[in-house]
Structures are given as structure tokens and as C-alpha cells.
Amino acid sequence: MTLVDGRGKASLLTCPYHAWSYQLDGQLFKAPCMDAVEGFDPTVCALPEFKLEVWLGFMFVNISGVVAPLAPKLADVEPFLKNYNAEDRHSTQTWHEEWQTNWKALVENFMEGYHLSVTHATTLDWITPTELCEKLTAGDVFTAYRSNYSPSLPQRLPFPVDLTPKEQRSSVLVNVYPNFVITVGPNCAVFLILLPVRVESVVIRMSVLVQDGADDLAETKGYIDLAHAFNAEDKATLEAIQRNAKPSFHPIAHLAPEAFGGLIWDFTRQMTRLLINN
Ligand SMILES: [Fe+2]
Numbered sequence: 351m352t353l354v355d356g357r358g359k360a361s362l363l364t365c366p367y368h369a370w371s372y373q374l375d376g377q378l379f380k381a382p383c384m385d386a387v388e389g390f391d392p393t394v395c396a397l398p399e400f401k402l403e404v405w406l407g408f409m410f411v412n413i414s415g416v417v418a419p420l421a422p423k424l425a426d427v428e429p430f431l432k433n434y435n436a437e438d439r440h441s442t443q444t445w446h447e448e449w450q451t452n453w454k455a456l457v458e459n460f461m462e463g464y465h466l467s468v469t470h471a472t473t474l475d476w477i478t479p480t481e482l483c484e485k486l487t488a489g490d491v492f493t494a495y496r497s498n499y500s501p502s503l504p505q506r507l508p509f510p511v512d513l514t515p516k517e518q519r520s521s522v523l524v525n526v527y528p529n530f531v532i533t534v535g536p537n538c539a540v541f542l543i544l545l546p547v548r549v550e551s552v553v554i555r556m557s558v559l560v561q562d563g564a565d566d567l568a569e570t571k572g573y574i575d576l577a578h579a580f581n582a583e584d585k586a587t588l589e590a591i592q593r594n595a596k597p598s599f600h601p602i603a604h605l606a607p608e609a610f611g612g613l614i615w616d617f618t619r620q621m622t623r624l625l626i627n628n
Contacts, residue, residue: 353397363397372397407437408530408541420526423491430486430494430522433512434534439559443574446555447581451588452595453529453544453552457617459584460531460542461523463497464610469587473579477503478521485612486522493616494524495609497533507569508561509536525613527620537564538573550592556581 351367354360362379364371371379376397384390401412405421412420449456459465463483467475478497486494499506499519509518513536521535532541539559546552558577564570605611 406431406532407439420491423489424526426487426489427492427494427524430496431524431534433510433514433517434522434536434539435510435512435561436532436534436539436559439539439561441557442560442565442570444555444557446553447585448547448551448553449585449588450551451585451592452550453546454617454621455588455591455595456542456544456552456554456584457525457529457531458614459588460533461493461495461525461613461617462606462610463495464606465587466497469583470580473576473583476500480610483609485609488613488616490620492524492526493613493620494522495613497521497523506535506537506573508564508567510561525617527617528624537561537569540577550595 351365353363353365353372360374362371362373368382370381373379376399378392378395381390381392381395384392401415403410403412403420405424410420463478463480465480466478466483467480477499479500482498482500484496484498486496488494497520498516499521503519505518518536521533523531523533525531529544529546530541531544532539537560541557541559543555544552545555556577558570558574560567560570605614
């Protein structure tokens with residue numbers, strides 16, 4: 351049974367099924383009517399333990415317990431994110447959607463700027479046109495690119511004081527393989543956690559992150575509206591792609607240049623490695 355859900359504070363975790371309660375360290379606190387069970391020792395009963403890492407303010411749970419720590423493998427992307435202080439931002443709006451597309455198509459869509467000026471002709475082209483996209487670095491567990499802002503875009507505010515002039519006018523987009531993507535800009539960030547439901551369906555948990563005190567700014571509200579608008583455009587595109595995703599329709603084709611297609615190459619190569627190794 352899911353012990354807890356949502357957000358809040360609690361001094362005990364109580365299971366909603368039979369009301370077994372646990373301390374916050376996982377140790378069983380109380381199990382109703384179990385005193386009568388011979389051989390039941392509550393002191394050796396506890397919730398299972400998992401390794402946990404915090405990176406960029408996100409908690410990553412190592413369920414298998416055998417994979418290597420994540421953070422060292424993300425070290426190469428940290429210089430590009432460091433000045434944005436994304437770990438100090440908080441969710442100002444979180445929502446869930448289900449899109450009728452394959453989750454990998456959504457990762458690819460998020461990580462390539464090739465479609466920005468076309469799919470998002472009225473929403474993002476004037477902010478982050480395709481031609482200004484720049485591939486950053488990639489590693490065993492991630493790939494990343496920078497979407498530079500159009501010179502005519504007014505400065506997005508507020509931004510952390512450490513940002514360089516280039517960072518003030520760009521967003522950094524990262525895919526931590528396989529199903530976590532984030533775009534970090536000067537004033538806001540958006541992350542997506544992709545939860546595949548079926549081959550052709552994915553539930554997405556999305557959230558907009560802002561700096562302290564920025565929740566009610568007009569700039570923040572404008573960004574949230576923008577996020578909903580470009581998401582709607584991506585949803586319509588990806589669902590159309592999914593409807594046509596039949597093997598017999600797939601010719602051999604070329605990827606776009608490195609600045610756009612390179613990210614798809616990184617992701618596809620890593621997915622292939624995972625499939626071969628499993
Ligand atoms: Fe898009």
C-alpha cells in the first residue's frame with residue numbers, strides 16, 4: 351500500500367490499509383492487534399531502505415541499490431547549471447498530464463531545438479529560435495544543450511546575481527537518462543518527469559520552479575502561461591507523430607546537424623546500450 355501521498359508534515363507514517371504506523375526512520379511504531387501473534391517482534395520490523403541522492407535539489411532514489419552514484423556522473427554538466435542556483439528554487443505550480451505518445455518521443459522533443467521555430471512559431475521562435483541552439487556536453491547519464499535568446503527579447507527577470515551575460519540570455523536544457531528533463535532559465539525553470547503508461551501513452555509530472563519571492567510576479571505568471579502554451583503545441587505534435595509511428599513507415603533518414611540532432615543521437619545511443627545490456 352502507498353503509505354503517504356502528496357505533501358505535508360507528519361511525525362509518524364501510518365498505513366491507510368491496516369494502520370501499521372512507522373517512525374520517520376522507518377522503524378515500526380505500532381501494529382494494531384499484533385501483540386497476540388506469537389513470534390512477532392516489532393523491533394525488527396521496518397520499512398525497506400533505499401539509497402538516496404540529492405542533485406540540483408531533486409531526490410533520486412536508487413531502488414536497485416547496485417548502480418553507481420549518480421552525482422559524479424553529472425559533474426560535467428554542473429558548470430553549465432551552477433550559476434542558475436536551480437537547487438534554491440521552489441515549485442510555484444505543478445501539474446500532471448497524460449499524452450498519447452511514446453515517452454522517448456517526448457524526451458527527444460524536449461531535447462532538440464530543431465522544431466522550436468516551426469512547432470512553436472508564435473510562442474518560442476521569438477524567444478529561443480532554432481538557429482541559436484547550441485549543443486553542450488554529454489555523458490553516460492545525460493545530454494544537454496543551450497537555447498540562446500533572441501537579441502530582441504527583453505531581459506527575463508529576476509535572475510541570480512552570479513549569471514554571466516550569456517547565461518542571463520539563455521536556458522540550459524538537460525536530460526538525465528532516461529526520463530527526467532529540465533530547462534533552467536534566468537528566472538524560471540521547468541522540469542518534466544515522464545512516467546510511461548503504455549508504449550503509446552505517458553503521464554507527465556511538470557513543474558515550474560522560481561526563486562524565493564517570485565511566485566506572484568507578472569513575469570512568473572507570463573512564464574507559466576507560456577509553458578502551458580508550448581506544452582499544448584508539443585502535445586499536439588507528439589500525438590500526431592505517435593499516430594503515424596508504424597514500423598513500415600520508417601525510412602532510413604538523416605538526423606539534423608549536431609546542434610539539434612546530436613542530442614537525439616546521444617539519447618538513442620544510450621537507450622540502445624541499455625537495451626543491449628538488459
Ligand atoms: Fe517543443
